[in-house]
Amino acid sequence: MKQVLAVLTVVAVIIAFWYAASVPMNIRGVLVEAERAGEVVDPPKAADRRQIDEFELILDNPFAIDDTWEQERPRLPAPHQVAEELWDTTVEKKITSKRSLVYHAWVTLSATLLGFAFGTGLGILLAVGIVHSKVMDMSVMPWAIVSQTIPIIALAPMIIVVLYSVGVQGIIPKAVISAYLSFFPVVVGMVKGLRSPDMMQLDLLRTYGASKAQGFWKLRLPASMPYLFASLKIGIAASLVGAIVGELPTGAVAGLGARLLAGSYYGQTVQIWSALFGAAILAACLVGLLGLIERAVLKRMGMA
Amino acid sequence: MTEHPGADVVIEAQNLDLTFETNDGPVHALKDVSLTIDKGEFVSFIGPSGCGKTTFLRCIAALEQPTGGSLSVNGMTPDEARRNRAYGYVFQAAxxxxxxxxxxxxxxxxxxxxxxxxxxxxxxxxxxxxxxxxxxxxxxxxxxxxxxxxxxxxxxxxxxxADILLMDEPFGALDEIVRDHLNEQLLALWARTEKTIGFVTHSIPEAVYLSTKIVVMSPRPGRITDVIDSPLPKERPLDIRDTPEFIEVAHRVREGLRAGHSE
Known part of the structure; x- marks a missing residue:
């Protein structure tokens, strides 16, 4: 009960701060609209208002505060506007509609899952290679690290252009970018996990004359499971980011990235924020789902 | 094997050397170790850390390669013996x-x-x-x-x-009471299965209570300073530890350990 209260308090503080921040962010726009509607604004001219800071404008025009939370295209939309937009574009719209956030989320999610599967597979394969071969450890690991130092926003357009020029488009380029971001945590986590058995465990297998393959399937792989799940949680969030970034340079037809881009083209800030929250909720669901799978798997293995 | 007519020799080490090359120079983990273990014996290795008792056990198990001398297990090289499932190994941690x-x-x-x-x-x-x-x-x-x-x-x-059971301080992490209990059980198990047991320990009472043969070792370089054939009967209740024979053997082990230290 106490914990629930603490959590709710944090949420309330964030929302209160958000509402408070919306007022100075939007006050100038509201006053311009009010001036055009013929209301008395202090000072009346926009040029004069530019000389005065936002907080003074609020004090001079307290009637405008309510309107800062109800603008069509606010600089910073208020929480309830974002919530309304989210409700409107998920529940009220048919999911086949191009204006449905569920439709766009599905477009992004499909690329995310494909990229995540691909990245996880690649990551596990690389980790197995790195653990079993000193040459791979020394040759692959540095490149894996270097790959993550390049900003994905710079790399994504190149990947899309290169793949397009060889005739690959649609979901694949996005999935490739997703995989590019998600394989790395899996490599790092799995290398750590596959190396987690101590010398004694390895010696024990040697006394049985076990082969490398037996050591892998019976000891290293099961021992790596907790590490794998920790990596997968990071990996799936990175996959989602990758898919969204992959949607930005294509001119944005569909997907959460497209909603973000279209929103910024047309100044639809409410749309941008609702797409952002849509992405955040999606990420939370994916990570939560992995958490459930982790619990089930480890419990079955007798480790949780 | 001609030295022990009649008895089956299970493990035979002759002038065994093992030197580890480290950054601080060579470390003589084992030097000139010769020992014969017969079938059905319960042999304890006792000595301070660094005396090579664990290393010797690991050599028998082919987990370490000796750098000199010869070592045979069941008449084979340790590697072959392992492939023939000659031994089971018990580590300090389960x-x-x-x-x-x-x-x-x-x-x-x-x-x-x-x-x-x-x-x-x-x-x-x-x-x-x-x-x-x-x-x-x-x-x-x-x-x-x-x-x-x-x-x-x-x-x-x-x-x-496997005919041989190698145990590397198996009860080292357990408390005294549990240890006594397990020692008693181990003796019963040994009597029932007639296995040959190599047992590394830090504890003098444990070594004397369990063994038919006690190998006292000392460090730098790791070597054998004394081999004691226990006069105690095969049947050993826990209170045998209060008999004069037991105390005498324990005393000899202690002397051996001290002699190894003062050199």
Whole structure:
């Protein structure tokens, strides 16, 4: 009960701060609209208002505060506007509609899952290679690290252009970018996990004359499971980011990235924020789902 | 093997040397170690850390390669002996897999060695009985006490019926009371199975209580300073530790350890 209260308090503080921040962010726009509607604004001219800071404008025009939370295209939309937009574009719209956030989320999610599967597979394969071969450890690991130092926003357009020029488009380029971001945590986590058995465990297998393959399937792989799940949680969030970034340079037809881009083209800030929250909720669901799978798997293995 | 007519020699080391090359120069873990162990003996290795007792055991198990001398196990090289499943090894920590039940932990070597399923079941039941853990096969390691876990690890080493049991301070991490109990059980197990046991320990009473032969070792370089054939009878209740014979053997072990130290 106490914990629930603490959590709710944090949420309330964030929302209160958000509402408070919306007022100075939007006050100038509201006053311009009010001036055009013929209301008395202090000072009346926009040029004069530019000389005065936002907080003074609020004090001079307290009637405008309510309107800062109800603008069509606010600089910073208020929480309830974002919530309304989210409700409107998920529940009220048919999911086949191009204006449905569920439709766009599905477009992004499909690329995310494909990229995540691909990245996880690649990551596990690389980790197995790195653990079993000193040459791979020394040759692959540095490149894996270097790959993550390049900003994905710079790399994504190149990947899309290169793949397009060889005739690959649609979901694949996005999935490739997703995989590019998600394989790395899996490599790092799995290398750590596959190396987690101590010398004694390895010696024990040697006394049985076990082969490398037996050591892998019976000891290293099961021992790596907790590490794998920790990596997968990071990996799936990175996959989602990758898919969204992959949607930005294509001119944005569909997907959460497209909603973000279209929103910024047309100044639809409410749309941008609702797409952002849509992405955040999606990420939370994916990570939560992995958490459930982790619990089930480890419990079955007798480790949780 | 001609030295011991009549007795079956199981382990024979002659002038065994093992030198580790380290950054601080060579370390003589074993120097000129010669020892013969006959079938059915219970041999304890005792000495301060660095005396090479564990290293010697690891050489027998082919986990270390000696740099000089000769070592034979069942008349074979240690490597061949391992391939012939000559020994089971018990480490200081039980090292049970947390994701396997006790029964499946004991099956681990059997799976690796390719025993059939029905034979695996049969052997698991046999060794669980041998270490007094019937009914615990379905439990996970964390559900067992430290002493029970170590018994399970002994069962795992016994499962494939090797003639030799090598134990590296198996009860070192357990408290005195549990240790006494396990020592008693180990002697009973040894009497029943007639295995040859190599047992590394820090504890003088433990070594004297368990062994038919006590090998006293000392460090820098690791070598044997005394080999004591115990005059104690095979039947040993715990209170044998208060008899004059026991105290005399313990005294000789202590002397051997001291002599090794003062050199």
């Amino acid at each position: 090292g049970l897999y947390p994701w396997r039940t006790i029964a499946r932990n004991i099956k681990l070597p059997l799976e690796i060695m390719g025993y059939s399923r029905s034979e695996q079941e049969e052997r698991v039941n046999n060794v669980l009985q041998l270490v007094d853990l019937e009914g615990f096969g379905g439990k996970y390691p964390w559900q067992l006490s430290g002493g029970m876990q170590q018994r399970a690890s002994i069962a795992r080493a016994l499962a494939f019926d």
